[in-house]
Every structure is written in C-alpha cells, then in structure tokens.
Amino acid sequence: MKKPKWVVEKEQAKKAAAAETVWLFGLHAVRDALENPNRVKLRLMVTLNARDKLAEAIAAAGIEPEIVDPRRFSAPIDPGSVHQGAALEVKPLDWGRLEDVCVGREVPRVILLDRVTDPHNVGAILRSAEVLGASAVIGTRHHSAPETGALAKTASGALERQPYLRVRNLAEAIVELQNMGYLVLGLDGEADETIEAALVGRRDRAVALVLGAEGPGLRQKTKETVDKLVKIDAAGGFGSLNVSNAAAIALYASREH
Numbered sequence: 001m002k003k004p005k006w007v008v009e010k011e012q013a014k015k016a017a018a019a020e021t022v023w024l025f026g027l028h029a030v031r032d033a034l035e036n037p038n039r040v041k042l043r044l045m046v047t048l049n050a051r052d053k054l055a056e057a058i059a060a061a062g063i064e065p066e067i068v069d070p071r072r073f074s075a076p077i078d079p080g081s082v083h084q085g086a087a088l089e090v091k092p093l094d095w096g097r098l099e100d101v102c103v104g105r106e107v108p109r110v111i112l113l114d115r116v117t118d119p120h121n122v123g124a125i126l127r128s129a130e131v132l133g134a135s136a137v138i139g140t141r142h143h144s145a146p147e148t149g150a151l152a153k154t155a156s157g158a159l160e161r162q163p164y165l166r167v168r169n170l171a172e173a174i175v176e177l178q179n180m181g182y183l184v185l186g187l188d189g190e191a192d193e194t195i196e197a198a199l200v201g202r203r204d205r206a207v208a209l210v211l212g213a214e215g216p217g218l219r220q221k222t223k224e225t226v227d228k229l230v231k232i233d234a235a236g237g238f239g240s241l242n243v244s245n246a247a248a249i250a251l252y253a254s255r256e257h
C-alpha cells in the first residue's frame, strides 16, 4: 500500500536531519541551486526534457547530468513528489551564526519558528520572507523542518537566498536578539494587543517575529521570553491562521510603511 504523503515527508525529514546530503527536486528549486555558487552540488539526475530546460544552469554549474528515463525517475527521491524530471543532490547550506545573519541591515526583520515541522509551511515562510525583505528565518535544530526537497520546492528558490538557520535553543536565540537590540514579538491569536498597536513609534527598531507550531502554538517558555505577545486581528473573531499566512501578514504589518 502506498504510504500517505505526510508519512513519506516525515521519514524524509528524519533522514535529512541525520544525513549529510539532501535531494532537491523540481525545475525551479534545482535551477536556483545550480546557479547558487555557495551550494555544494554532488549529483544531478534529469530527464532529457528537463536537461534542455536547465541547459544554461547546468553549463554554469559545470556539473555532468545523469540522464534518466522519466518512467524510472522515482529513485532516489520520494516517488510521490512532483520532481518535474530534475533532482539534484546537494549539501545543506551553512549560514553561519545568528549574529552573522541578524545584523547588518538598516532595519532588520527576522522570523523565528517555534517547532514548525511542516516543510511546506517553512518553505512558504522562506518564500514570503524573501519577497518581503526579511533578514533571516530561524528554526530549532530539533523539532523543526530541516532542508528537504519538499521544503525547497515550496520555497521556490528562496532557500538559496534567504538565510535559514536552525539553532539549538530558541529561548536563548530570543535573548541573543534582545541583546542585539531587537524588539521580539510573539504571534499569538489570543493576545490582547494587535501587532500594529505594539509597533506604534517603534517601526525604526529591529523586530523579530516568533510564530508557533501548527497544533500547539507558542510554547510557554517562548511566551515568557518574548517582549510582548501580539495578535493579527481576526475579523471573524475566531479561528487561527495557517502559520505561513500569519508569518507573511506579520512581516508585512511590521515593515516601515
């Protein structure tokens, strides 16, 4: 019996967390990784059709592709995935330390994820973070989505450009950001104050936005460590947003308008 997609993704994430290499797939994700000079590329598998579509990027990367019959493409990547005839084995990117990616921009915005495990959500957050000009997305080393093909595909190239760091301890990272001068806001649908109200007169400050996991939301320790809990005002008065939608809205609301 075919395994459900979420089971396959969970297994992949477990393997990716332990493995030294990752398979990226899909034309967009593979092209952007091929074009990234900082990416260590190990093996490229393509159909003839995909090779033609990726010709420029393949030439620029100087990698010899292995041509694969489209009907036999499943190995070594997840058979259920939409690979579009292209898969690239890479080493995960190394973005360095928190202080390397969270300083340097004039008015930085950073997103922190408190155990967000769904690779599609993290991929979508990376994509929004890049579009909306965030400096970095920070997750936790354990219990958060590692770099996988599914994440890269949803990020649609943003994984190559948007720093994605996974730290050992989120509360410590929050304190580190506070020491760097960041105002750290925890996003919580039950908070009393809106994000807009919390930012009145503070838009020129560096801001970090902390979002919670799909089921449990922010952990108690995270709630106690942030400077303030804020909500995105829900017009309907009930229900919560998907975490990637909440991240995009919060990021947009926190910008210097």
Ligand SMILES: C[S@@+](CC[C@H](N)C(=O)[O-])C[C@H]1O[C@@H](n2cnc3c(N)ncnc32)[C@H](O)[C@@H]1O
Pocket: 186, 187, 188, 189, 190, 210, 211, 212, 213, 214, 215, 216, 217, 218, 230, 231, 232, 233, 234, 239, 240, 241, 242, 243, 246
């Ligand atoms: C699906 S929600 C989790 C819902 C969870 N039951 C809770 O109590 O927070 C995932 C994350 O998205 C963010 N979020 C969703 N809706 C929000 C809202 N209206 N205001 C602020 N943050 C929200 C929060 O960070 C939340 O932890």
